[in-house]
Amino acid sequence: MSAAPVNPLNPVNPLDPVNPVKFAYWVPNVSGGLVTSRIEQRTDWGYDYNRELAVLAENNGFDYALSQVRYMASYGAEFQHESTSFSLALLLATQRLKVIAAVHPGLWHPGVLAKLGATADHLSNGRFAVNVVSGWFKGEFTALGEPWLEHDERYRRSEEFIRALRQIWTEDHTELAGDFYRLRDFSLKPKPLNTPERPHPEIFQGGNSTAARAMAGRVSDWYFSNGKDFDGVVEQIADVRKAAAEVGRTAPKFGLNGFLIARDTEAEARETLREIVAQADHEAVEGFGAAVKQAGRSTADGKGMWQDSSFEDLVQYNDGFRTGLIGTPEQIAERIVAYKRLGVDLFLLGFLHYHEEVEYFGSRVLPLVRELEARLPDTGTATETATETESVSAHV
Secondary structure (H helix, E strand, C coil), X not given: CCCCCCCCCCCCCCCCCCCCCEEXXXXXXXXXXXXXXXXXXXXXCCHHHHHHHHHHHHCCCCCEEEECCCCCCECCECCXXXXXXXXXXXXHHCXXXXXXXXXXXXXECHHHHHHHHHHHHHHCCCCEEEEECCCCCHXXXXXXXXXXXXXXXXXXXXXXXXXXXHHHHHCCCEEEECCCCEEEEECCCCCCCCCCCCXXXXXXXXXXXXXXXXXXXXXXXXXXXXXXXHHHHHHHHHHHHHXXXXXXXXXXXXXXXXXXXXXXXXXXXXXXXXXXXXXXXXXXXXHHHHHHHHHHHCCCCCCXXXXXXXXXXXXXXXXHHHHCXXXXXXXXXXXXXXXXXXXXXXXXXXXXXXXXXXXXXXXXXXXXXXXXXXXXXXXXXXXXXXXXXXHHHCCC
């Protein structure tokens, strides 16, 4: 794999060892695991399994968990627990873990979600967060009798949703005469907690398109990217930071999807990946691919999510293989720190066998990441940083 380039547009020092990279995991509250494959996955979508996983994760270095959501059975995910209620259950089962609930504008009203979020935030002592999903699954909306908007309109609605949500959470009276939402002297009490870490629950969003990047720069606290190599990350961070600069706001933090396969040897890790793809559920992968690519094809510049994803990429439905977190603990730690140098603040991880592999990550991978972070220089020119990055990632 190629060495990571340097991102010259990162306004903060990504080499700052006192700002460690954070980790989140995809909550497997949807049946079928995190790969659309018939390979054995010692993972369960039920609450008991996920409660144990949440405690295990917060004790093994994870800062966040993201509850995913589908509202109807589809593409190898026949059973799903709803994300906001499931997130609250996980918050009440843990002490430190922040849980991010995925929600869809068009299926939620921002005022209703703001009320739920404020309650969840109080019950969890300020650990609730939300991921605003603009939507890729047309069939889900039409099955519920809701309109399916054109691609950029979905993001325009999401942006208005976030503006409404933030205003409700931070101002005494909300007035909004938008194209999608209208609020008249709306008042929410109690507000969510205002903590030293954040003035309101953190607002995440995803999407790879030009519209998604611009929206993130204008309104979001965090931007999630599908799995990307080094060059893809540099491009996306640059676009998001540019969009933020154009409106005079601090750029959102950057989260990157990755499916992590850590094994004692690289050969074992590569063989696991080979088996996952070899046993892929072709019908489910192709159905998912057709659904997501029609959503992305509607972008004017072809930069929609999944537009250049291969069949192998789609076996892990957030392109997690493309991030390259596959190998020995040493190789994975070096690659994580190489991404950090580019400005990645958080990794959103998926696993094949969650309980075992989260614990393996905490005991074998995370200490190496922290050790490498501790060696990072406090400052450095672009040339020096590039040399350092090449030295740690050349064999990854």
